[in-house]
Amino acid sequence: MPSIDDFATWEPVLRLLRAANARSLAVPGGHVSGRIGNGWSLPLPRRIPSPGQAARTEDIRDELDAVERVRSALADAGSGSISFAARIAPSGRTVLDLFGSSVAVESGIGGPHPGSLVLVEDAVPEPWRRLPDPAPEAVPSPSVDRAALERTLRERIPDAVGAPEEEIAATEARLGVPLPDELKVLYRVTRAKWRNSRADRGAAMRVEDAVGCEVFSLDGLYVADASSRPCLWQFAAMEAVETSPDAEVQGIVGSPGWIAFGDNGGGDRIAVDLTPGPRGHIGQIIMLSHEENVGADIVADSLTDLVMRRPDERRGNRRGDEPSAVAWVNHVSVKSVRAAAHHGLEALSIGVCDGEPFSLAPLVGLPRLRTLGARAGTLADPLEIAELTRLEFLRLGPEDWRVLLDAGAVPRGLAAAFIEVAGDRHPAPVVDLANELLGLWDRPPIPRTTLEGDLGPAT
Template sequence: MPSIHDFMTWEPLLRLLRAGNAESLAAPGGHVAGRIGRGSWSLPLPRRFRRPGQARQGEDMQDEVDAVERVRSALADVGADGISFMVEISPAGRAVLYLLNPSPAVEAGIGPHPGSLILVEGSVPEPWRRLPDSVPGAVPAPSMDLALLERTLRERLPDATGATEAEIAATEARLGVALPDELKVLYRVTRGRSQDWGGDYAAASRAFEAIGCELFPLDHLYIADAPSRPCPWRFAATEAVVTPLDAAVQGLVGSPGWIAFGDNGGGDRIAVDLTPGPRGHVGQLIMLGHEQNIGAVLLADSLTDLVVNRRSDSHSGHGSDQPPAVANVWSLTSLQAAAHPELEVLSIGVWDGEPLSLEPVTGLPRLRTLTAYPRTLADPLEIAKLTGLEFLELGPDEWRVLLDAGAVPRSLSAAAIEVHGDRHPFPITAIANELLALWDRPPITQTIIEGDLGPAA
């Protein structure tokens, strides 16, 4: 039996949960639920506050950390990334633990409830399928000057070790694309290996200042295409690719023409852009923010511009007003205000007015994502008229209406259940499994483990 299914693995955690949730466990139907992942956990445990002026110490929650680590170790043994659970504990200490075993068709959620359901295997949201538009006539920026770039770099880094032509050729073969001339000049001067600095922090800092970024070694260069920027379905589906006519950078998730070669020191990637926007230049430098799922900003017109002029600011490169591809109804006065032929993503959040009819957005040609907060729709069956949806997020009651009527849109590639409050995990899991079954996808299964914790102290 895998240790993840052993009561002893869970016992320390169950004792903490009992101590922290005695009142809710004693109520009729009382239970607690949570999730433990390899990198994080979500548990209904009270936080321990210290007196004002005292910082929380690691030992304040060491018992929780130790209990979680037992479970995480068991997850690692079976190669699982995480698991959700629910437990009922009687006053006498009898514990019934329900493990909701992960399905390969379900992304990790928050707490015990499932994340997005991947109804079509291997599917990704529309922005992650977009390739760059061609921009006929795009040329390098006038600031590009190979001789000036090399001279400046050698003056600033006289003792640097450059890459060989064989190393550059090997990188091109690995990436499947020729490196731009400016990038070759850079690596011929310095190959960016940390061992070349011999642990000399000052030398590494001089290299950063000389180039304008932390340079990756050649074997760390990568193509910043869409797959290199993964994102959970429920977030990715609410993004949209928009490139205004005066944009220097295309509003993509990624591009086969974005060659990432450095970092700004804060986790944002620096890349050469070979597929610029309508007002951009071939070989311009862009920055991909680590807190954004999509898009990039212009950093410099060329690598020469970055190095010689020591650029440190970034700018979007456009300012035109565009028809909204993404609409959030809680910030608009009505659903009519969101309706536009270019609308791709419609999100309905908390709404104080009467429930909304979807009639104003019926027939919009590009609408592919709808998320609606529970009880904001006047008639969930109107969703059947939205024939182009690929992602749909609704509350449990709205999904129940669609399932009972056999009206779940068959155009969907993924779906999500919006859960608020302390909802019992079982009905939510049942809805998820009904949706998965419509596409013949693997269900969320359940394992029951029983044990005795003894009377509470």
């Protein structure tokens, strides 16, 4: 097989793209671009199946074969993904730009442009650095009844095989935290360890019915700390930790006291909470949604409550009347930067708005502002960003980044940055801009290779 830097590797993909995008390629500056990795994003049409029919592999066989040729070359090179852009002349002469991966750049979403630039090695957003607040007055729920819990479980699953004490002790050593007493009761009744057999699948369903959720084996238990909920910088930077005085669950990303032991069957984790909110109980049962990055919902005051089918109907973290730490300025939300500014503001995103561009003057001096994002054309003077000295994440369009770079005004306190690209721009100038930013922090650049070849005249 030819290598990833061999034009022949790309010819089948390029021929498909030329046939599907002839009109856009013919205009001045016309190009096609995409990304190929475990999945792929290519500007190719797809046949829509008839009602009641599924899409068929045969309908995209040429695309699959062309992509697999590139993916095989990527695997040989030890690379996970690659972005590209190609200009294809009517004669077939082609200039193909390839953009590799850098450990300092997160993967982009779908398209060919770079994701967030991690300017400080291993940096994570502030919410992912937050530990739970201490709750010295928290106590277990009065509903905890270990004897009733064990008796009920043994009645519901009489044929279950429990875990020996040495397995429980080994799990505690692996996790680095003692298991709560109720959780020990559960695993003394059932190991919840299944093989892929019909009998074991039936046993697993009986345990699920008995407990009220899918139960992990001891090997599957994990501490649901912040690292267990990874999130790209561009989204994570717009999150905030907010816990009201009457919250049962702390509004944090994760906690060393959240021990995940099960699943609701839809990808949401069920955990014992040993670091509850101000109004919560030690050992309460919470659910971590797979669709959210921060916080959890309370399910029951205890594992006893969960098994006894006494779930708590309260949901999530109730907030007080104080303004949110995250604000979105646009034509359907907050209408101005001044209206969004307040002492506790941590993250601000400026989107599509009516009227004149905004001054950032109302934000100067805010003690907690760490994230700013601004759509192209929404800032009256990008150089005002230099006055926001506590920023750790900045999202701007290429033109605003250019203003900051030319003035030497890129905030050096940034831990990560994002170049927001609108429309069908060629990735090369964006990658060059990204590498310029990475260079300010002496971070590894995005590799770029240019290949030339000839596809011949289109038939």
